[in-house]
Amino acid sequence: MNLRDLKKYILPFTLMAIIGFLIIAACGGAGGTTEAPESVPVSGDINEIAAARGLTPADVEAAVKTYTPTGMIDEYVMFSSGGHSGQLLVIGMPSMRLLKVVGVFTPEPWQGWGYGAKTTMEVLDEGKVDGEDVLWGDTHHPALSETEGEYDGEWVFINDKANARIAVIDLRDFETKQIVKNPIAVNDHGGTMVTPDTEWIIEGGQYAAPLGWEYASLEDYESEYRGMVTFWKFDRESGRIQYDQSFAMELPPYWQDLCDAGKLVSDGWVFCNSFNTEMATGGVESGNPPFEAGASQRDMDYMHIINFDKAIEVANAGQTEMVADFPVIPMQTAIDEGLLYFAPEPKSPHGVDISPGGEYMVVSGKLDPHVTTYSFEKVQAAIEAGGFETDDYGIPILAFDDVVESQVEVGLGPLHTQFGPDGYAYTSLFLEPAVARWTLGGPYEDLNEDPPWSLVTKTFVHYNVGHIAAAEGDTVSPDGKYLVSLNKWAIDRFKNVGPLLPQNFQLIDIGQPGTTMPLLYDMPIGIGEPHYAQIIKADKLEPWEVYPEIGWNPGTQSPDPNATMTGEERIERDGNNVDIYMTAVRSHFTPEHVEIKQGDHVTWHITNVERAYDATHGFSLPGYNINVSIEPGETASFEFDATHDGVFSYYCSEFCSALHLEMVGYMLVEP
Amino acid sequence: MSTSLDKIIGPRAPEEQQAEDHLRYRLPTIFFLVAVVLLIASVFLPYWQMTLQAPQYPKGLSVQAYIYKLTGDVREIDGLNHYIGMRPLAEAAQLERSLSIVAVSTLSLLIVAAIFIHTKYTVLLALPAILYPFIFLGDMYFWLRNFGLNLDPAAPLSSAIKPFIPPLLGVGKLAQFVTITEVKSGFYLASIASVCIIIGLYFHRRAYKPLVDSQIEAENQAEDEFEQEQ
Numbered sequence: 001m002n003l004r005d006l007k008k009y010i011l012p013f014t015l016m017a018i019i020g021f022l023i024i025a026a027c028g029g030a031g032g033t034t035e036a037p038e039s040v041p042v043s044g045d046i047n048e049i050a051a052a053r054g055l056t057p058a059d060v061e062a063a064v065k066t067y068t069p070t071g072m073i074d075e076y077v078m079f080s081s082g083g084h085s086g087q088l089l090v091i092g093m094p095s096m097r098l099l100k101v102v103g104v105f106t107p108e109p110w111q112g113w114g115y116g117a118k119t120t121m122e123v124l125d126e127g128k129v130d131g132e133d134v135l136w137g138d139t140h141h142p143a144l145s146e147t148e149g150e151y152d153g154e155w156v157f158i159n160d161k162a163n164a165r166i167a168v169i170d171l172r173d174f175e176t177k178q179i180v181k182n183p184i185a186v187n188d189h190g191g192t193m194v195t196p197d198t199e200w201i202i203e204g205g206q207y208a209a210p211l212g213w214e215y216a217s218l219e220d221y222e223s224e225y226r227g228m229v230t231f232w233k234f235d236r237e238s239g240r241i242q243y244d245q246s247f248a249m250e251l252p253p254y255w256q257d258l259c260d261a262g263k264l265v266s267d268g269w270v271f272c273n274s275f276n277t278e279m280a281t282g283g284v285e286s287g288n289p290p291f292e293a294g295a296s297q298r299d300m301d302y303m304h305i306i307n308f309d310k311a312i313e314v315a316n317a318g319q320t321e322m323v324a325d326f327p328v329i330p331m332q333t334a335i336d337e338g339l340l341y342f343a344p345e346p347k348s349p350h351g352v353d354i355s356p357g358g359e360y361m362v363v364s365g366k367l368d369p370h371v372t373t374y375s376f377e378k379v380q381a382a383i384e385a386g387g388f389e390t391d392d393y394g395i396p397i398l399a400f401d402d403v404v405e406s407q408v409e410v411g412l413g414p415l416h417t418q419f420g421p422d423g424y425a426y427t428s429l430f431l432e433p434a435v436a437r438w439t440l441g442g443p444y445e446d447l448n449e450d451p452p453w454s455l456v457t458k459t460f461v462h463y464n465v466g467h468i469a470a471a472e473g474d475t476v477s478p479d480g481k482y483l484v485s486l487n488k489w490a491i492d493r494f495k496n497v498g499p500l501l502p503q504n505f506q507l508i509d510i511g512q513p514g515t516t517m518p519l520l521y522d523m524p525i526g527i528g529e530p531h532y533a534q535i536i537k538a539d540k541l542e543p544w545e546v547y548p549e550i551g552w553n554p555g556t557q558s559p560d561p562n563a564t565m566t567g568e569e570r571i572e573r574d575g576n577n578v579d580i581y582m583t584a585v586r587s588h589f590t591p592e593h594v595e596i597k598q599g600d601h602v603t604w605h606i607t608n609v610e611r612a613y614d615a616t617h618g619f620s621l622p623g624y625n626i627n628v629s630i631e632p633g634e635t636a637s638f639e640f641d642a643t644h645d646g647v648f649s650y651y652c653s654e655f656c657s658a659l660h661l662e663m664v665g666y667m668l669v670e671p
Numbered sequence: 672m673s674t675s676l677d678k679i680i681g682p683r684a685p686e687e688q689q690a691e692d693h694l695r696y697r698l699p700t701i702f703f704l705v706a707v708v709l710l711i712a713s714v715f716l717p718y719w720q721m722t723l724q725a726p727q728y729p730k731g732l733s734v735q736a737y738i739y740k741l742t743g744d745v746r747e748i749d750g751l752n753h754y755i756g757m758r759p760l761a762e763a764a765q766l767e768r769s770l771s772i773v774a775v776s777t778l779s780l781l782i783v784a785a786i787f788i789h790t791k792y793t794v795l796l797a798l799p800a801i802l803y804p805f806i807f808l809g810d811m812y813f814w815l816r817n818f819g820l821n822l823d824p825a826a827p828l829s830s831a832i833k834p835f836i837p838p839l840l841g842v843g844k845l846a847q848f849v850t851i852t853e854v855k856s857g858f859y860l861a862s863i864a865s866v867c868i869i870i871g872l873y874f875h876r877r878a879y880k881p882l883v884d885s886q887i888e889a890e891n892q893a894e895d896e897f898e899q900e901q
Contacts, residue, residue, distance in 0.1 A: 586750060587827075612728075612747050659754070659827055 068095035083528030086137035105137025112629035116638035119555030127179035149476035153540035159191035208253035212324035227251035268309035300344035364414035418473035423447030547633030587659035618653030681789030702871030716857035756826025
């Protein structure tokens with residue numbers, strides 16, 4: 001083969017190779033390279049700044065652990081009750097920045113929650129109590145939905161202690177979708193907790209009363225007053241509590257407090273603590289011991305142990321009585337069917353918390369310096385063994401020594417317990433006030449260096465801690481790292497803002513073992529008195545950036561039949577009924593003139609046709625008390641009777657663009 | 672005697688010659704077919720892209736022009752453009768987009784036809800496909816100019832933003848927006864197809880020019896002989 005032949009054969013293939021390369025280069029696009037952040041040495045100025053501000057080295061360390069520069073997203077998100085604000089707080093951690101106040105039981109103007117928009121008014125209407133609006137709530141215990149005992153970031157539930165109501169919040173858009181009023185209870189406390197796959201939401205009662213909002217004299221307390229626990233069936237598909245499939249269980253008139261669902265080995269069981277097993281009825285004004293003394297006489301109250309799987313069977317079999325049209329398993333049925341057992345618990349407890357593996361129930365008797373841990377295995381063995389004593393109502397009582405695994409003396413006023421991934425448990429100590437770290441034993445024994453069932457350390461908090469929340473600290477796999485102490489009193493922690501002080505959320509670093517458990521940061525809560533909070537890994541939350549389609553109804557989470565696209569805007573009149581189909585886009589409403597007559601009934605639909613992240617428009621109609629928030633893609637509807645004549649300028653109430661002030665229109669109501 | 676159709680189609684290579692040097696006759700076919708494949712593939716890829724960068728759009732906004740459609744943040748860009756009075760992007764090049772698939776199919780068929788034509792007319796068949804990328808850019812420039820120069824004088828920002836010609840390629844600046852316009856993979860494929868056709872034409876000429884020449888020579892010779900006989 002000569003050179004010419006060789007060239008003849010190579011040239012085409014070379015050309016093909018070049019072309020192939022060009023194709024790959026053209027299609028491949030530019031691949032980005034990620035650079036690892038370099039650690040920058042801290043200059044000497046830091047010391048000067050710290051000295052000038054009076055910061056200790058520990059303060060500087062805490063600052064570095066929590067400071068979150070612009071654009072950095074928090075690692076965790078805390079869902080906290082908003083206390084009597086009736087709302088739900090969403091807080092980023094570790095920065096402790098308030099991200100959102102979700103309107104739940106109380107109208108919230110920014111979100112247009114309860115100021116006209118039908119999807120919001122309908123939910124608030126579900127929360128009516130005996131036909132009356134109750135537009136506040138004493139929110140207590142949020143519960144994130146779980147899948148196999150892990151938070152899944154899809155739903156969050158919260159109760160209103162004051163009115164025994166449960167709310168369902170959809171974490172696709174962080175909006176409340178349902179409020180359910182408990183028909184048999186005036187108020188509650190022990191809600192909300194979910195079963196490991198969120199099939200049920202648990203709502204425990206509190207102050208005993210005749211079930212179903214009936215009257216009975218306090219003379220008849222023992223015979224007529226009752227406690228209760230309600231099990232709400234939740235359906236993920238519809239995102240609603242299924243009222244018709246839910247039921248309650250009648251309990252003695254002890255004051256049931258908090259409940260928790262068993263998990264893993266104890267799945268299918270529910271545990272609630274109680275106090276006032278003395279059945280004190282108060283009446284300090286009549287010379288009786290006040291409740292605070294009367295309800296604190298006995299050294300032991302009763303942990304309620306409920307065979308929940310079996311209770312579902314009993315309820316499904318129709319072995320219930322209707323109270324206020326709601327099925328209730330009578331106490332005697334619960335006894336006969338082996339649904340309910342008691343275990344003595346010291347003393348006036350305020351929390352029953354299940355260990356990550358479900359093996360242990362941890363109870364803190366707030367007037368006893370111990371945390372008492374019960375073994376689920378021992379409880380099962382004791383039930384199996386039989387031969388019980390009973391209380392006055394015939395409910396079997398398991399012997400304390402038969403079911404207790406251990407008691408650890410942690411300090412004064414123990415309340416609530418959370419868990420870490422490393423065999424540590426954390427209990428709030430109201431009186432000290434402090435958060436105690438102590439060790440679990442059994443399967444948790446080898447997870448840390450400290451001896452099992454012993455107090456490890458305490459971190460003092462400011463002041464009067466109630467609940468605590470650790471990162472995913474009540475799930476089957478706690479994360480550790482951070483714990484928040486929800487303190488009731490702030491006293492001197494913040495600049496005085498008058499005699500009503502904010503509460504104080506204190507962030508504690510629980511990422512290091514042993515006695516190291518430093519306080520990192522204080523966050524004042526000036527909106528209500530939060531009770532409980534749950535902390536979820538931020539990346540489990542995947543809410544929508546904008547609604548999935550233009551013309552979305554957040555109430556049904558589906559396209560809205562009144563969705564209006566650009567070009568379809570119109571005003572239709574049928575007699576006195578006027579229907580307005582409007583669009584909102586930066587920076588105008590269409591139509592900008594709405595001419596109606598006094599006495600018309602107006603139904604107004606507005607679709608935000610934006611697809612841009614954060615391009616929310618508000619719609620305010622002064623004079624008619626309308627304020628609606630219309631997020632990108634949303635269709636909002638409201639209606640009213642045009643009772644007052646005059647000229648009303650409606651305007652965008654969410655600063656949307658440079659020409660936001662020009663985003664306005666006139667509603668002319670002709671007399 | 673050759674008919675006029677034979678004159679356009681040109682000579683076939685004798686089979687013994689094809690067997691002897693098959694690459695010589697296959698190369699033009701290969702390059703033309705590669706060009707056809709690239710052209711058809713380019714339909715499914717964007718030809719041109721405009722990216723807008725502004726502080727309030729951390730991920731940027733972009734619109735991709737395929738030959739038959741626009742994708743990306745068209746709606747959002749239209750929403751912004753209305754402030755300066757620019758018409759919605761979908762109004763641009765409607766005819767071109769509606770004909771584009773037919774046009775590219777036609778270009779491809781012409782190339783396929785060119786494979787079977789062994790005369791200088793091959794160049795005529797191949798020329799539209801060679802020029803096609805330039806036509807695309809020319810048309811794009813026409814519409815950018817048309818849109819940029821015909822702003823609604825009643826738009827909110829008409830006094831701040833005067834009519835302008837958006838850059839066809841490169842980086843521009845408009846209010847708080849940096850605009851980056853660039854050609855994308857579909858355009859590159861179409862351009863490579865052009866190059867392939869040119870290379871194919873070279874090999875085509877190398878393969879068939881001698882045959883055509885010898886045919887003409889033979890015809891001339893025959894004519895001469897005919898004349899001589901007369």
